[in-house]
Amino acid sequence: MSEKEQCNHNCAGCAKNCEDRTAESLLKLPHPTSHIKKVIGIVSGKGGVGKSFVTSMLACAMNRKGYRTAVLDADITGPSIPKMFGIHEHAIGTEEGILPVVSKEGVKLISLNVLLESETTPVVWRGPVISGVVTQLWAEVLWRNVDYMFIDMPPGTGDVPLTVYQSIPLDGIIVVTSPQDLVSMIVAKAVNMASALNVPTLALVENMSYLECPDCKKRIEVFGSSKVEAAAKEFSIQTWTKIPIDPSVAAYCDAGKVEELRQNWLDPVIQVIE
Ligand code: ADP
Numbered sequence: 001m002s003e004k005e006q007c008n009h010n011c012a013g014c015a016k017n018c019e020d021r022t023a024e025s026l027l028k029l030p031h032p033t034s035h036i037k038k039v040i041g042i043v044s045g046k047g048g049v050g051k052s053f054v055t056s057m058l059a060c061a062m063n064r065k066g067y068r069t070a071v072l073d074a075d076i077t078g079p080s081i082p083k084m085f086g087i088h089e090h091a092i093g094t095e096e097g098i099l100p101v102v103s104k105e106g107v108k109l110i111s112l113n114v115l116l117e118s119e120t121t122p123v124v125w126r127g128p129v130i131s132g133v134v135t136q137l138w139a140e141v142l143w144r145n146v147d148y149m150f151i152d153m154p155p156g157t158g159d160v161p162l163t164v165y166q167s168i169p170l171d172g173i174i175v176v177t178s179p180q181d182l183v184s185m186i187v188a189k190a191v192n193m194a195s196a197l198n199v200p201t202l203a204l205v206e207n208m209s210y211l212e213c214p215d216c217k218k219r220i221e222v223f224g225s226s227k228v229e230a231a232a233k234e235f236s237i238q239t240w241t242k243i244p245i246d247p248s249v250a251a252y253c254d255a256g257k258v259e260e261l262r263q264n265w266l267d268p269v270i271q272v273i274e
Contacts, residue, residue, distance in 0.1 A: 026166040028135045031097050034143035040150050040273060041173040045186030047155040049178045050207035052080040053249060055152040056258045061270050063107050067147040070100065073111030074134045074164055075152045077123050082113045086256025090114055097142045105259045110141050131163035138168050157193045165197045172202040174269060179209055179223035182231045191235045203269040204232045209242035241268045
């Protein structure tokens with residue numbers, strides 16, 4: 001039989017780079033015992049804008065609503081999810097696969113930091129190795145009975161996020177931005193990359209949008225007036241929201257207590273994904 005006749009058209013299980021291979025078929029299958037209903041990626045044009053914080057807040061909110069929730073920390077070079085949840089233990093490996101760690105309130109988590117010997121070991125890997133690790137976290141972790149998985153995506157629009165988009169079947173993305181990024185081309189690139197890969201952008205979150213005076217409650221727009229509404233309109237994104245600069249965010253995140261932070265900033269986003 002020729003190679004063509006042997007083809008079962010399941011490119012996910014085949015390493016050949018033949019002419020029939022399609023972008024869609026680069027998708028990796030999760031472990032046979034995994035069951036994940038919805039997968040939502042949290043993306044940003046660059047690092048440090050609060051992507052991990054928004055991922056954690058969304059996961060906590062959905063978990064509190066009674067959904068079985070998971071977080072896959074795909075930000076391999078800057079993994080901050082375990083720290084925000086106060087998790088310092090290691091994931092356990094079984095013969096079948098890796099078990100995610102479970103937070104105090106029951107969110108299942110996986111991150112390179114719960115697999116590495118030491119949390120401070122730097123990741124000095126090239127792009128293809130990093131994206132290979134992300135797909136392993138998707139395919140080799142036992143994600144049993146998950147209603148919502150939130151993926152803290154690698155920042156930017158380079159080869160690592162591209163591979164993640166092509167290997168994991170995302171139902172949609174949520175773009176997190178700083179007010180300054182909205183005036184540059186950074187956010188447009190992130191949104192356009194998702195749409196080129198047929199992944200819908202569900203919401204736009206402007207983090208560090210303003211500062212509220214604790215005494216008089218006046219809002220100070222530190223980086224100038226907000227552009228999130230106009231940007232959402234420009235990119236045809238139905239839902240947008242603003243998160244203020246709030247010292248309690250950094251305090252709860254740094255103390256590993258993100259699950260205890262109660263704020264309604266992300267309610268409009270939760271409504272669209274529910
Ligand atoms: P990213 O994942 O985009 O790199 P993080 O979510 O790790 O960014 O956030 C970077 C830092 O900024 C963290 O220490 C976090 O606690 C802090 N931070 C994020 N959003 C806010 C906010 N709205 N107010 C105050 N601190 C914030």
